[in-house]
Amino acid sequence: MDIQFERVSYTYQMNTPFSYQALKDINMEIKTGEFVAVVGHTGSGKSTLLQHINGLLLPTEGQVQVGDFQLSRDNKRQDLKKLREKVGVVFQYPEHQLFEETVERDISFGLKNFQIPAEETQARIASALEKVHLSDDVLQKSPFELSGGQMRRVAIAGVLAMDPEVLILDEPTAGLDPKGQHDVMNMFYDLHKTKHMTTILVTHQMNHALKYADYIFVLADGRVHMEGSPEHIFSQVESLEEANLDIPDILSLINQINQKFGTDLCYKRQKPDELAKEIMEQLRENKPL
Amino acid sequence: MKSFMIIGQYVPGNSLIHRLDPRTKLIVIFTFVIIVFFANNSWSYGWLTLFALILVLLTRLRIGYILKGITPVWFLIFFTFILHLIITKEGSVLIEIVGFTIHEGGVLQGLTISLRFFLLVLVTSLLTLTTSPMEITDAIEELLGPLKKIKVPVHELALMMSISLRFIPTLLDETEKISKAQASRGVDLRTGSIKDRIYAIVPLLVPLFISAFKRAEELAMAMEARGYRGSEGRTKLRQLQFKSLDFIAMIIYVLIIIIFFSLRN
Numbered sequence: 001m002d003i004q005f006e007r008v009s010y011t012y013q014m015n016t017p018f019s020y021q022a023l024k025d026i027n028m029e030i031k032t033g034e035f036v037a038v039v040g041h042t043g044s045g046k047s048t049l050l051q052h053i054n055g056l057l058l059p060t061e062g063q064v065q066v067g068d069f070q071l072s073r074d075n076k077r078q079d080l081k082k083l084r085e086k087v088g089v090v091f092q093y094p095e096h097q098l099f100e101e102t103v104e105r106d107i108s109f110g111l112k113n114f115q116i117p118a119e120e121t122q123a124r125i126a127s128a129l130e131k132v133h134l135s136d137d138v139l140q141k142s143p144f145e146l147s148g149g150q151m152r153r154v155a156i157a158g159v160l161a162m163d164p165e166v167l168i169l170d171e172p173t174a175g176l177d178p179k180g181q182h183d184v185m186n187m188f189y190d191l192h193k194t195k196h197m198t199t200i201l202v203t204h205q206m207n208h209a210l211k212y213a214d215y216i217f218v219l220a221d222g223r224v225h226m227e228g229s230p231e232h233i234f235s236q237v238e239s240l241e242e243a244n245l246d247i248p249d250i251l252s253l254i255n256q257i258n259q260k261f262g263t264d265l266c267y268k269r270q271k272p273d274e275l276a277k278e279i280m281e282q283l284r285e286n287k288p289l
Numbered sequence: 290m291k292s293f294m295i296i297g298q299y300v301p302g303n304s305l306i307h308r309l310d311p312r313t314k315l316i317v318i319f320t321f322v323i324i325v326f327f328a329n330n331s332w333s334y335g336w337l338t339l340f341a342l343i344l345v346l347l348t349r350l351r352i353g354y355i356l357k358g359i360t361p362v363w364f365l366i367f368f369t370f371i372l373h374l375i376i377t378k379e380g381s382v383l384i385e386i387v388g389f390t391i392h393e394g395g396v397l398q399g400l401t402i403s404l405r406f407f408l409l410v411l412v413t414s415l416l417t418l419t420t421s422p423m424e425i426t427d428a429i430e431e432l433l434g435p436l437k438k439i440k441v442p443v444h445e446l447a448l449m450m451s452i453s454l455r456f457i458p459t460l461l462d463e464t465e466k467i468s469k470a471q472a473s474r475g476v477d478l479r480t481g482s483i484k485d486r487i488y489a490i491v492p493l494l495v496p497l498f499i500s501a502f503k504r505a506e507e508l509a510m511a512m513e514a515r516g517y518r519g520s521e522g523r524t525k526l527r528q529l530q531f532k533s534l535d536f537i538a539m540i541i542y543v544l545i546i547i548i549f550f551s552l553r554n
Contacts, residue, residue, distance in 0.1 A: 015357075091469070112475075
């Protein structure tokens with residue numbers, strides 16, 4: 001499903017002294033099957049933006065088009081349920097939404113709400129569990145006796161079981177240890193590659209944005225500050241600094257090496273060992289000082 | 290959902306009313322609430338209404354905002370009016386519609402009772418609009434201080450109050466987050482039968498309780514880590530102090546009350 005934002009603005013608590021405009025005149029386009037990252041400093045409007053994609057928030061101005069669904073200020077409720085079946089959202093700390101007595105029932109909660117036929121439920125649960133790399137024996141356990149990382153996987157399985165066409169991830173790695181972060185991100189990336197799922201990653205981790213995204217939107221102060229390919233975005237260090245963002249570790253390493261040794265390395269998603277080899281070769285040619 | 294939850298939400302400011310000592314405000318409002326019930330003719334009602342309106346103006350808040358803030362109460366006020374209109378059968382008959390009679394006494398009674406109600410809500414909401422929850426609890430603790438002598442745990446009560454006030458916005462935020470997460474999983478609180486809607490609250494309540502308990506535990510731990518041992522020997526960061534503004538306000542208030550009592554019959 002293509003997603004399109006047309007001059008979208010959103011104001012919280014309109015007409016009160018607390019009113020606050022979180023989005024200002026946003027235009028963006030996301031094509032089916034893309035992996036898009038939305039990055040920005042705290043309070044730049046990332047979370048507000050993503051809630052427009054499945055109709056949790058309706059724009060106070062402008063309109064959002066998601067596939068055949070048009071979302072604008074005066075939208076009817078009924079349509080939204082169909083939209084939400086197709087757009088899955090993994091919120092920050094998704095394990096906070098677990099509530100059922102067993103993992104199985106929690107994963108099937110969304111399926112029941114969207115009236116998926118009962119005979120399909122088991123297959124959906126099994127495949128969702130497999131996607132998040134959990135074994136069947138957690139199914140009968142209470143979600144609250146699992147470890148933090150497992151709880152998160154269960155919550156994610158609950159979203160994946162709905163077989164969404166678009167997957168929205170709001171800081172899916174927050175609070176996980178480095179290995180957990182790596183595993184979760186790779187899992188989403190695999191899903192994107194194998195199922196061609198349109199994926200929108202909201203993050204403040206530039207490393208993730210660089211590693212996984214095809215296209216990046218940088219938000220600052222409720223506006224689209226920059227957009228483009230990761231290579232394009234991260235080459236504009238000054239503009240990034242205006243948005244209070246850093247460049248990814250690996251790029252700052254490459255820039256430093258280029259500066260110190262006069263090499264002309266560039267980042268093409270090399271693995272660390274490939275990059276090391278490249279550095280070695282270039283240094284050999286250039287004869288270090 | 291937050292938009293209509295603004296009954297008494299504190300709006301920071303620097304108006305005369307904002308700068309009064311919270312104890313002054315508390316005393317004035319407490320006595321005002323009692324005094325409203327002593328009004329018995331149009332002059333005394335008029336006087337109180339005038340007083341309340343001047344208070345509203347002094348807060349420098351937008352009047353529309355304050356009136357909207359008490360939206361949920363408007364219905365009650367209206368309902369009270371209608372009830373008195375129909376039930377009170379005193380004085381001469383004004384109108385007769387299909388067997389129902391509306392009496393003069395009913396109109397009068399309806400008007401006065403709803404005006405009373407309105408004044409009560411308006412003035413008390415002014416207190417919370419201009420005073421931060423922390424100030425209110427401090428003031429209550431100070432004013433109830435003498436009760437410590439008869440072993441009433443005033444400090445603990447005030448602490449419980451300020452903690453619960455402190456967590457209202459946090460829990461509202463949490464509720465909103467969880468309800469959005471469940472809405473994304475297809476929960477619909479707005480349509481369906483009443484039974485369905487009640488069941489739809491479970492996925493909201495369970496996570497909310499879990500996080501509230503977790504928070505309580507963490508807070509207790511953090512307080513102990515910082516050496517909290519109850520009220521004994523505890524000093525205060527913000528000392529409440531009556532200023533000349535408070536004395537002036539009190540004198541004017543007493544004058545207003547004296548005039549009020551002379552206006553009654």
